[in-house]
Amino acid sequence: MNAPILELRGLRKSFGETEIIRGVDLALDAGERRALIGPNGAGKSTLFHLISGNLAPTEGSIAFDGRDITGWAPQRINRLGLARSFQITNIFPKLTVFENIRLAVLRQQPQPTAFWRRVDRLPGLREATDQLLERVRLHPRAATLAGELSYSEQRSLEIAMTLASDPRLILLDEPMAGMSAEETDYTLALIREVTAGRALLIVEHDMDVVFSLADRISVLVYGQVIATGTPDEIRRHQGVREAYLGEEVAA
Amino acid sequence: MDALLFGLLNGLIYGLLIFMVSAGLTLIFGMMGVLNFAHASFYMLGAYFAYTLQGLLGFGPAVVAATLLAGGVGAVVERFFLRRVHHHGHAHELLLTFGLSFIVAEAIKLLFGNFPVDYHVPAQLDGPAFTIGSQQYPLYRLLMGGVALVMFAALYLLLTRTRVGIIVRSAIYKPRMVEALGHNVQLVFMGVFGVGAALAGLAGAIAGAFYTTSPNMALEIGVMVFVVVVVGGLGSLGGAMLASLLIGLMTSLAVGIDRSLADLFALVGAGAWAEGVGGLLTLKLSSLSATLPFALMLLVLLVRPQGLLGDKT
Amino acid sequence: MRTSLTLLLGGLALLAALPALLSAGLLNAAVQMLIAALFASAYSLLAGRAGMLSFGHAAYFGVGAFATVHGMNAINGTGLLPTPLMPLVGAAAGLVLGIVAGWFATQRSGTAFAMITLAIAELLHALAPQLKGLFGGESGISSMRMPAWGLNFGSTTQVYYLTLAWVLLSLALLHFHTRTPAGRLTLGLRENSHRLRFLGYDVHRLGVSAFAISGLFSGVAGALQVVANESANYVVFDAGVSAGVVLNSYIGGVSVFLGPALGAALMSFFGYAVSDATQAWLLYQGVLFVLVMMFMPQGLVGLGGAAARGVSKLGAARAVPLLLLWLVAVLLLAAGTVFLVELLQRLCSQDYRALARAAATWPPVTMFGRSWTATGLATWAWPVVLLASGGALLAFARRALK
Secondary structure (H helix, E strand, O other): OOOOOEEEEEEEEEEOOEEEEEEEEEEEOOOOEEEEEOOOOOOHHHHHHHHHOOOOOOEEEEEEOOEEOOOOOHHHHHHHOEEEOOOOOOOOOOOEHHHHHHHHHHOOOOOOOOOOOOHHHOOOHHHHHHHHHHHOOOHHHOOOEHHHOOHHHHHHHHHHHHHOOOOOEEEEEOOOOOOOHHHHHHHHHHHHHHOOOOEEEEEOOOHHHHHHHOOEEEEEEOOEEEEEEOHHHHHHOHHHHHHHHOOHHHO | OHHHHHHHHHHHHHHHHHHHHHHHHHHHHHHHOOOOOOHHHHHHHHHHHHHHHHHHHOHHHHHHHHHHHHHHHHHHHHHHHHHHHHHHOHHHHHHHHHHHHHHHHHHHHHHHOOOOEOOOOOHHHOOEEEEEOOEEEEHHHHHHHHHHHHHHHHHHHHHHHOHHHHHHHHHHHOHHHHHHOOOOHHHHHHHHHHHHHHHHHHHHHHHHHHOOEOOOHHHHHHHHHHHHHHHHOOOOHHHHHHHHHHHHHHHHHHHOOOOEHHHHHHHOOOHHHHHHHOHHHHOEHHHHHHHHHHHHHHHHHHHOOOOOOOOOO | OHHHHHHHHHHHHHHHHHHHHOOHHHHHHHHHHHHHHHHHHHHHHHHHHOOOOOOOOHHHHHHHHHHHHHHHHHHOOOOOOOHHHOHHHHHHHHHHHHHHHHHHHOOOOHHHHHHHHHHHHHHHHHHHHHOHHHHOHHHOEEOOOOOEOOEOOOOHHHHHHHHHHHHHHHHHHHHHHHOOHHHHHHHHHHHHHHHHHHOOOOHHHHHHHHHHHHHHHHHHHHHHHHHHHOEEOHHHHOHHHHHHHHHHHHHHOOOOOOHHHHHHHHHHHHHHHHOOOOOOHHHHHHHHHHHHHHHOOOOOHHHHHHHHHHHHHHOHHHHHHHHHHHHHHHHHHHHHHHHHHHHHHHHHOHHHHHHHHHOOOOOOEEEOOEEEOOOOHHHHHHHHHHHHHHHHHHHHHHHHHO
16 A cells, blocks of 8 residues: 555644634545535635645644655645645736746746746747647637636636646646536546546535545545545535535435 | 933934834735835925924924825825726835825925925924933933824824724725725725824924935935834834834944944954955944844844734735 | 837837937937936836836946946956956846845835835945945046957947947847746746746746846946946935836836837936926926826837727727827926926025015016016916816817727
8 A cells, every 4th residue: 555645644724813724634645536525614725725835834744745745835845746726716817828828837847947048949848838728628718818718717727737737646726616517527527637647636516526526535624624435435424414515415 | 321321212212203104104004005105205295394384383383284284195195196096906006106205205306405404493392301411312302202102102092992993903904894884995094094194294294303304304214114114014013113113223322333343353353454454344333324224124034024023924 | 010120120220320310419318318228128127027116226237337337447458358348247246236135135025025125225325435445435436448349439429339239239138038938937927926836936036037137237237327427426326216217117118128118218318308408307207107107007108009099999080180189188288287397496496585585576487488477377377278278188088089
């Protein structure tokens, strides 16, 4: 049994007097798809901020692939192979869609901050960018300013930028928010395809997506994980039903 | 010993003066999220208004009038200039306030001349307060410190004990919620801006009589106030007080120290070598006193970038 | 694309031909214009492209200047570094200070960053008079251009071509930078530096890099000024110099590469042209800046685009007369403002007030080559009428163009 790719131990986070994350233990295996569900305000985004280095935990530890990354800066964590998307779209609004993705893909080049050669001469950069554009179906909008895209198009862009670094662990924070049924289906298939062989931790409210995509589900309520299990186990879990799913699951 | 006491008193009072100006700036920054570059201009305007009106009204009334006028200008600036560019973003607002500060300075140079004006302490207030050792301590300095302390107390009470104060503090923290509760947040913003400007104007009206009143005033104290806000922590009133006093004391005490780094080297026997090198090593601390706040700022940036009492973002 | 290329080539041809067209005095002014244009372009790499507003850029211009003047005194004429290559010294000094200052300043962003840059410049400004060995005290440090490469650099024409060559080279390099990965990342810094972190970039290092390059070319500009003037003085660290480059860049418009350069050239030209006629030149510049910030955030280069939009929306037949009307309105408002400011300046000046105290009534004021009664209705009617008519026309034109 391989060591888990992500391990959270006793993780706590307080903002002043308010404790948001109140002791979270979580272990994610390499290649596993885990959904993180829970009521609003449970702390799911905060947990993502802690794992990705946006916030430092008050207590506890985070280990990625066996290395302790607690308190590391975001760029260091990303370089190790952990990429995340944001719940509130976090793109470059006045740059074109193409430029947005190119900046993300640029990081994989041997000298991404070079000032002595033209960026459009870097080998493979344009191809890699075009490829990602195709995958999220944004190629026709490549020359549009990112700030002018529709909301769901921006979500797709957000996903593309997250995938650009070829990560081993992907954190997706409500990637499907605001998408139509067709867009959701497409994105679900896309996520399934690109996360093959990678670990995925996804926050989603769309239960159909959660139950069809996830290998396992963790339920976060009031800053604590109250249950982890397969979709069937979670469906039957009494505490989860009480806290979160209510009567909808019975249908 | 006397020199030390003098230096301490002077430093405290200078620090309180800086705080008078930076308090308003801190409040406004907490509210708007943008540093009002033109804030120090209200300080200068206060001095010039008081200078102009002193002949007509007498010193005391002139100071009061100058304070009100500065506050009025502040309200106008917020209502007709800042509010218009608010949607363009923080950088834009910063640039606009920069432009306004530039215009104020140039207008003053044009109307009053590019040299200091003879704005001085009136004879009745220009005497000694008490004697320390063989030297007399000027009454007016104590007056400046007194006004600053009274202002601080009034501000504190206003913000924490009155209904207006609670509304203002909430509006700074959560403007939309306050608006939803039926309060006119636009008016609150304009009011806070005006009060902040008035405080700076009061400081200028009082300090200008004692220190030099010239078109350069705004820049001199402006830079100091910015250093205070960086050192104290953006948005923290307590931090601004702490940093103001620190900087006031530091500058004031350093002026009395006629030593240089070379003297420090002399302690280990390398004095002659240091003297020979010259340059920075032989500069006396008294000459460098004006640059110490910047050194403090750079140090704070290295060691504690969020400021002494600021929040880590 | 063809039109901009032709414009560019035309501009270059004009610049190359200037020495034949201008007197020595005007040519000197042209040299200063070029230097201001380079300084503004270097500045806007940091402020316009990277989104980091520096209010103390005089520091990098100044160290470039002083490094060059010392360099000229030390090694010029010895063959180590001939006069035409002297700006390299300025570049190096600007680069080094840019790295050091940038390392501190980019620890913070936005407002705090701006304050730090201001404080660093003020630190230098306060320190410079104390270090007479380095900065020469009140009179500054002077030097002389030594002959090199068969030229003696005695004439303004040669200085002009040297300056032009360096400015063109620097602008070309700055433009090239915008096409490099570093240049694109600079835009990313402005748009969303937070996200760049999560894409794996060391944002602090990117910021320092942008700062350093901006410092480098600011140093070149300072060096060119020293080569032209053969002297450097610590007033070059004055806050006014930092303010000037900010005003120039944004008046021109930072969204286009040549915007700041054009803004600086324009302001520099006007400053030269009217500085003898009025004491209020800087005030007018400040007013223009505030007006641009409030009503034309794209800067003056944005006006061209706005005019084009007006034409495409309303058709040339309707739009052009309205645009002309708009122009007339602006000129009226400008005239009224200038009248008022000049009048007030004269009334408040020391000499006039002394005369007024001595005389029974207020003496007349000399303005625009004529004499005006200080309290006369005719005198005050002018600005009122100019401003009112200009304002009315402007309101009409703006509404019609919408």
